[in-house]
Amino acid sequence: MINFTYYAPTKVLFGKDTETETGRLLTEARASKVLVHYGGGSVIRNGLLDRVKTSMEKAGIDYVLLGGVKPNPRLSLVYDGIELSKNEGVDFILAVGGGSVIDSAKAIALGIRNDEDVWDFYEGKRTAKNCAPVGTILTIAAAGSEMSNGSVITKEDGWLKRPYGNNSMRPVFSILNPEITYTLPSYQTSCGAVDMMMHTMERYFTTEEAMEITDGLASAVIKNVMNNASVALKNPKNYEARAELMWTSSIAHNDITGCGGIGDWSTHNIEHELGGMFDIAHGAGLAAVWSSWARYVYKTKPSRFAKFAKDIFNIDDNDEDAAALAGIEAMEEFFHSIDMPSSIGEMNINLTDDQIEELADKGTNGGTDSMGNFRKLYKQDLVEIFRMAR
Amino acid sequence: MINFTYYAPTKVLFGKDTETETGRLLTEARASKVLVHYGGGSVIRNGLLDRVKTSMEKAGIDYVLLGGVKPNPRLSLVYDGIELSKNEGVDFILAVGGGSVIDSAKAIALGIRNDEDVWDFYEGKRTAKNCAPVGTILTIAAAGSEMSNGSVITKEDGWLKRPYGNNSMRPVFSILNPEITYTLPSYQTSCGAVDMMMHTMERYFTTEEAMEITDGLASAVIKNVMNNASVALKNPKNYEARAELMWTSSIAHNDITGCGGIGDWSTHNIEHELGGMFDIAHGAGLAAVWSSWARYVYKTKPSRFAKFAKDIFNIDDNDEDAAALAGIEAMEEFFHSIDMPSSIGEMNINLTDDQIEELADKGTNGGTDSMGNFRKLYKQDLVEIFRMAR
Numbered sequence: 001m002i003n004f005t006y007y008a009p010t011k012v013l014f015g016k017d018t019e020t021e022t023g024r025l026l027t028e029a030r031a032s033k034v035l036v037h038y039g040g041g042s043v044i045r046n047g048l049l050d051r052v053k054t055s056m057e058k059a060g061i062d063y064v065l066l067g068g069v070k071p072n073p074r075l076s077l078v079y080d081g082i083e084l085s086k087n088e089g090v091d092f093i094l095a096v097g098g099g100s101v102i103d104s105a106k107a108i109a110l111g112i113r114n115d116e117d118v119w120d121f122y123e124g125k126r127t128a129k130n131c132a133p134v135g136t137i138l139t140i141a142a143a144g145s146e147m148s149n150g151s152v153i154t155k156e157d158g159w160l161k162r163p164y165g166n167n168s169m170r171p172v173f174s175i176l177n178p179e180i181t182y183t184l185p186s187y188q189t190s191c192g193a194v195d196m197m198m199h200t201m202e203r204y205f206t207t208e209e210a211m212e213i214t215d216g217l218a219s220a221v222i223k224n225v226m227n228n229a230s231v232a233l234k235n236p237k238n239y240e241a242r243a244e245l246m247w248t249s250s251i252a253h254n255d256i257t258g259c260g261g262i263g264d265w266s267t268h269n270i271e272h273e274l275g276g277m278f279d280i281a282h283g284a285g286l287a288a289v290w291s292s293w294a295r296y297v298y299k300t301k302p303s304r305f306a307k308f309a310k311d312i313f314n315i316d317d318n319d320e321d322a323a324a325l326a327g328i329e330a331m332e333e334f335f336h337s338i339d340m341p342s343s344i345g346e347m348n349i350n351l352t353d354d355q356i357e358e359l360a361d362k363g364t365n366g367g368t369d370s371m372g373n374f375r376k377l378y379k380q381d382l383v384e385i386f387r388m389a390r
Numbered sequence: 391m392i393n394f395t396y397y398a399p400t401k402v403l404f405g406k407d408t409e410t411e412t413g414r415l416l417t418e419a420r421a422s423k424v425l426v427h428y429g430g431g432s433v434i435r436n437g438l439l440d441r442v443k444t445s446m447e448k449a450g451i452d453y454v455l456l457g458g459v460k461p462n463p464r465l466s467l468v469y470d471g472i473e474l475s476k477n478e479g480v481d482f483i484l485a486v487g488g489g490s491v492i493d494s495a496k497a498i499a500l501g502i503r504n505d506e507d508v509w510d511f512y513e514g515k516r517t518a519k520n521c522a523p524v525g526t527i528l529t530i531a532a533a534g535s536e537m538s539n540g541s542v543i544t545k546e547d548g549w550l551k552r553p554y555g556n557n558s559m560r561p562v563f564s565i566l567n568p569e570i571t572y573t574l575p576s577y578q579t580s581c582g583a584v585d586m587m588m589h590t591m592e593r594y595f596t597t598e599e600a601m602e603i604t605d606g607l608a609s610a611v612i613k614n615v616m617n618n619a620s621v622a623l624k625n626p627k628n629y630e631a632r633a634e635l636m637w638t639s640s641i642a643h644n645d646i647t648g649c650g651g652i653g654d655w656s657t658h659n660i661e662h663e664l665g666g667m668f669d670i671a672h673g674a675g676l677a678a679v680w681s682s683w684a685r686y687v688y689k690t691k692p693s694r695f696a697k698f699a700k701d702i703f704n705i706d707d708n709d710e711d712a713a714a715l716a717g718i719e720a721m722e723e724f725f726h727s728i729d730m731p732s733s734i735g736e737m738n739i740n741l742t743d744d745q746i747e748e749l750a751d752k753g754t755n756g757g758t759d760s761m762g763n764f765r766k767l768y769k770q771d772l773v774e775i776f777r778m779a780r
Contacts, residue, residue, distance in 0.1 A: 003405025015393025
């Protein structure tokens with residue numbers, strides 16, 4: 001195992017009616033003026049935004065509103081949010097929504113504490129020294145952004161989707177009320193499940209000899225998501241299943257499932273290219289490419305894939321290659337069981353050779369960079385994986 | 391499951407040579423004058439204290455030293471530390487040691503930010519509003535105090551051992567270098583293993599329907615400790631085993647193994663009475679009383695004990711009582727396998743009826759209070775458990 005730093009300072013308030021504590025937590029965080037950031041109509045329709053406003057008003061918290069965040073959150077709205085926050089003297093960003101809203105909030109929070117163009121951070125040109133405090137009220141169990149240090153933003157000019165992470169971006173608090181997720185469409189529940197699983201699987205596939213405790217926690221997380229996604233799809237108002245998924249989304253991405261190893265993250269990076277080009281749902285995109293990535297790379301260390309097959313699916317086979325492939329196939333079957341794709345074609349996208357060339361080019365910065373750690377992938381590797389996945 | 395708050399803000403720096411980062415972390419924490427708190431000679435003999443001093447001096451950190459912490463750390467030294475810190479203008483307490491040193495450091499940190507007698511907090515008379523920042527350099531994998539909100543102090547007058555917990559007491563940073571634990575005597579390694587397991591087991595035994603993810607994480611923790619304690623006892627310089635134990639000690643007590651339920655904590659409270667009277671090692675004391683507590687209370691919810699037997703020992707039995715009892719017995723066997731007791735007599739203590747009366751009296755505040763949540767225990771219950779355990 002390798003040395004590591006673990007740092008997950010977010011205070012999580014979990015359970016029924018916890019959104020009524022918003023005002024108290026903002027007071028505790030010494031927020032003086034809050035930008036309330038959200039997406040479309042669902043938080044208005046289901047009354048969540050009103051409950052949050054009421055809690056803030058009771059606590060005497062001054063705020064300004066900015067809605068309109070879309071999936072694959074856009075840089076242009078981030079710029080709007082930075083400008084509005086600076087004009088209004090905002091010192092705290094409150095995200096009311098899912099991962100896209102939280103990621104957009106983090107980008108705005110970066111922007112109001114740094115004079116540089118915020119996109120420079122996402123392009124890897126600079127490191128942020130500071131970030132305004134962010135709080136979240138989560139509405140989708142998926143992205144884990146409610147405890148993570150990361151944010152993913154899409155720049156419309158060129159449709160570039162890029163991640164940036166910095167410990168100063170970890171939310172100060174996150175409010176998780178599972179009841180808020182009762183009304184999520186099945187498709188979003190499934191996409192969320194894949195996203196959580198992939199946050200753990202990206203960390204699981206390491207060439208380091210991983211820590212036994214980390215593998216134990218990771219296996220518990222993956223199996224928990226699989227069990228409870230199936231329950232929540234059948235009965236969307238099952239509190240226990242929704243709660244398991246919601247808390248597990250945070251655990252899956254607060255780094256505790258990766259201590260002692262170096263995660264891979266190619267599946268995420270490949271999906272970021274697809275998501276930039278086609279504006280697909282992140283979770284579905286991950287499911288669509290994972291098994292092709294896995295079949296392309298497993299020979300780098302078949303024993304790791306065989307252990308995955310054993311840990312998650314109880315597959316026992318002395319032939320490591322056979323076990324590895326059986327585990328990949330079992331995961332594809334699980335994805336199909338929750339109506340997720342295991343190929344890009346299943347999302348009604350027919351990738352052309354030219355598009356594959358463009359995606360592989362963007363993913364490797366014009367063929368100059370590589371991605372991944374389990375196996376380093378260069379431009380031609382990405383071309384092969386996209387061909388297998390289409 | 392019940393609503394919960396999860397808050398574990400400690401930055402953990404884990405791995406080889408990490409103690410050389412002490413100066414950097416103190417600078418990051420804006421410490422201006424540090425009280426370096428430690429126990430006996432081991433941190434001097436093995437050179438750790440010198441390496442820590444060197445790191446602080448390189449970073450230009452001013453400090454003052456206070457050694458002499460004993461197991462079951464004493465209130466009188468806490469008072470000395472508070473006085474010294476106030477006289478020297480100390481604003482940061484750095485614990486170099488195990489749980490006793492960290493707990494003593496937390497009590498001093500409370501004392502320098504509150505005008506009241508610090509013992510009032512431990513007696514439950516007051517709640518602390520604030521606490522000076524604490525950092526730790528851990529030398530024993532056991533107490534979990536390096537990420538927890540708690541501290542246990544013993545008042546010599548009356549030999550009262552009392553816990554106090556407050557989120558402001560969670561360490562700012564903790565440095566965990568597994569190599570430092572290579573020279574731990576076997577007895578301490580075993581005591582540490584029991585302490586970690588019990589931190590998780592206290593939380594596991596809840597009458598709430600627990601969260602599946604919490605049970606999954608808890609099972610991973612308990613099995614990890616069992617596996618790796620056995621390896622470390624055979625080969626004390628096995629880095630992987632020492633690392634697993636050290637990181638698991640933090641996870642076992644940073645609250646993630648208890649989310650959604652209400653822990654019991656009777657075994658800890660019973661041991662605190664024994665430890666106050668006999669100055670025994672905490673882990674051995676826990677092992678000595680746990681199975682008697684378990685046999686006394688399991689009928690409150692046999693299904694929970696049956697699940698424990700299944701999760702930890704893979705015991706399958708449709709008769710819940712039989713499964714519960716088999717699980718308790720298997721745990722006693724494990725304790726014996728690492729030279730831990732399963733009765734008080736095995737620690738060469740022959741409890742008299744009068745002593746049992748006194749212990750039960752102290753444990754229930756003169757018969758007026760109860761302890762425990764899985765089953766509430768009153769004075770006569772404690773008398774019965776001590777009789778079973780002696």
